[in-house]
Amino acid sequence: MGTSSTYEFSHGNTYPAVAVPWGMNFWAPQTGENGSGWMYMYTDSLIRGFRQTHQPSPWINDYGTFSIMPLLGEVVMDHRNRGVSFDHANEEAAPNHYRVKFNNGVTTALSATSRGAVLEVTYPSEEGQYVVVDAYQHGGSITLDKEKNCIYGITRYNNGGVPDNFGNHFIVEFDKPVIESGSDENACAYVKFNLKPGEKLTIRTASSFIGHEQARLNFMREVAGRSLETVSKEAEKVWNEQMGRIKVEGGTIEQQKTFYSCLYRTLLFPRELYEFDENGEAVYYSPYDGRVHKGYMYTDNGFWDTFRAVHPLFTLIYPEVSGRIMQSILNAYDESGFMPEWASPGHRGCMIGNNSISLLTDAWMKGIRTFDKDKALEAMLHQTQARSEEISSVGRDGYAEYDKLGYVPYPEVHEATAKTLEYAYADWCLARFAEETGNREVATEYYKKAQNYRNLFHPEKGFMWAKSADGKWRDNFDATEWGGPFTEGCSWHWTWSVFHDPEGLSALLGGHEPMAARLDSMFAAPNTFNYGTYGFVIHEIAEMVALNMGQYAHGNQPVQHAIYLYNYVGQPWKAQYHSRNVLNKLYNSGPEGYCGDEDNGQTSAWYVFTALGFYPVCPGASEYVLGSPLFPKATLSLPGEKTFTIHAEGVSDANCYIRSAVLNGQEFTNNYLKHSELTGGGEFRLVMDSIPNKERGVYQKEFPYSYSK
Structure with a gap:
């Protein structure tokens, strides 16, 4: 699956890896x-x-x-x-x-x-x-x-x-x-x-x-x-x-093949870089300091991709693996002075953001306590207040300007708007972790910084855009322009990167109805592009155009959560429609099985979660936002010998809408499931329909977490 790929166009960029899950080789x-x-x-x-x-x-x-x-x-x-x-x-x-x-x-x-x-x-x-x-x-x-x-x-x-x-x-x-x-x-x-x-x-x-x-x-x-x-x-x-910890039943053979092929891909990375000495203790060669240490080390992961769905899947289904990965992140901090963001096998200068903070926070909020909370907070703070001179991906590029101005300026800093949005989410994660671990002053400071996304919303254009250090908006606004202040995308994609505060984003857009309309327009807009500072059609652009789904670009990560944002503005049936549409149109079990880079399991984990009927829009919030389950029955085997079963009565491609839902015998109208509701075990029963139920999940109390809410 996904092996029919080239430099110019990716259908996954995978290879047929014979391995065991998370194998060293x-x-x-x-x-x-x-x-x-x-x-x-x-x-x-x-x-x-x-x-x-x-x-x-x-x-x-x-x-x-x-x-x-x-x-x-x-x-x-x-x-x-x-x-x-x-x-x-x-x-x-x-x-x-x-x-x-x-x-x-x-x-x-x-x-x-x-x-x-x-x-x-x-x-x-x-x-x-x-x-x-x-x-x-x-x-x-x-x-x-x-x-x-x-x-x-x-x-x-x-x-x-x-x-x-x-x-x-x-x-x-x-x-x-x-x-x-x-x-x-x-x-x-x-x-x-x-x-x-x-x-x-x-x-x-x-x-x-x-x-x-x-x-x-x-x-x-x-x-x-x-x-x-x-x-x-x-x-x-x-x-x-x-x-087998996730058992799906029903559906077509092709859907089952695609589901388990995606789960296989999700369980390959990050790889174990540790070995076992003569006493059976875990030891590893550190790709950071070149020495041998006791403990765990994982590598070959770009957290910019995998913080979104891969690691949230581990925290839910494979928490014992997640616990070792968190220790590994802090081991890398001890040995190099920074937490990894893209490691292969040590730090690599690739992609942006501080998503190591997201991983640690999400794990801690879900009860994974295998790591030292004080060292974790120290490492998080350092990640936001310094930058490596040698490796562009670690630390925070433009941190001084960000703290002074409330945003990263462009053109002074490359990909500045994307970085601002990533930093604001990381700041929310850090605040959440600090609050949970009793560091209230730090939490207050970083919750305030988490609102910095507002500073790059252009009110006249209704999109995220770029400002220079003197506070002036960048000229020649074009929501289809790739590169420049954005990373592997354009404003159509990055405007939605406010994982922790869709309610605040909605207010900037004029309210719930205008935000829903803007989401609608993403799928309806022409699939045109301006290749901007890239200077040529990069493969991500070619892949978006090939989808013919407007400005929706599922082949790359920044927009993969956007479908689920309908749940935050009272129109959950649209998330149900679009999630099913993407499952059916953009994935298959063959060599052209993906619509872009597979990226260490992320595009696969999107399929796994979405086929189950929910997705972790905001890691750290401990919630899973509802979509539309693909299979009539799915059973999750969870720690403590508990199971969570999802029944979707009458589900089919036509019947992709949730008419009603019952959680453990009680009527359920929320647009999200809590982590504790899944890990506690039980049954989630949905009745599916071919007609949207526009009276379910429409009230603010039923919307998922937003900081502004």
């Missing part, structure tokens, strides 16, 4: 050349290797990677020339298993643990049976131990975010005798075998970011002596346990 077929972010493209016809990968996004690219490639006839070391043709009809892909029969008759199958993998290769003939192991140059090295039928290597391949001593130490062991071997100066080696046609060659591998001895420990724990079938069945069991 993934394994995938590689169709692109070494170094290409588009490592697997569905339209390609050659595979160049089976790659241990950590890539969270083609735009971020990979690190600590190496590949294994079986060849027949002659050995080819150069990755550009060693591709072997295949047909998708001879390919099987599942979360726990991948198998392909090449057109030359060689079959390769693989499965993975968190830190290792097992591959099986069968050759159709004896005419030159080779396996190439490629450590991707970049200062890596490979050592052959022919007596032990083993290869030891270090791959130092990366695209940034690593200390000087970074390396991924790996072991590749073959269960059949090596009859010939060799290597080149590019950290690439080959081994040759003499097997009967159809005889299985088993390859076992594991790696460590800590060192070779830890790699050996990981190898012995996870793959030594184990068959492909055993590893595959164990991975299948883990996937079924984790995905």
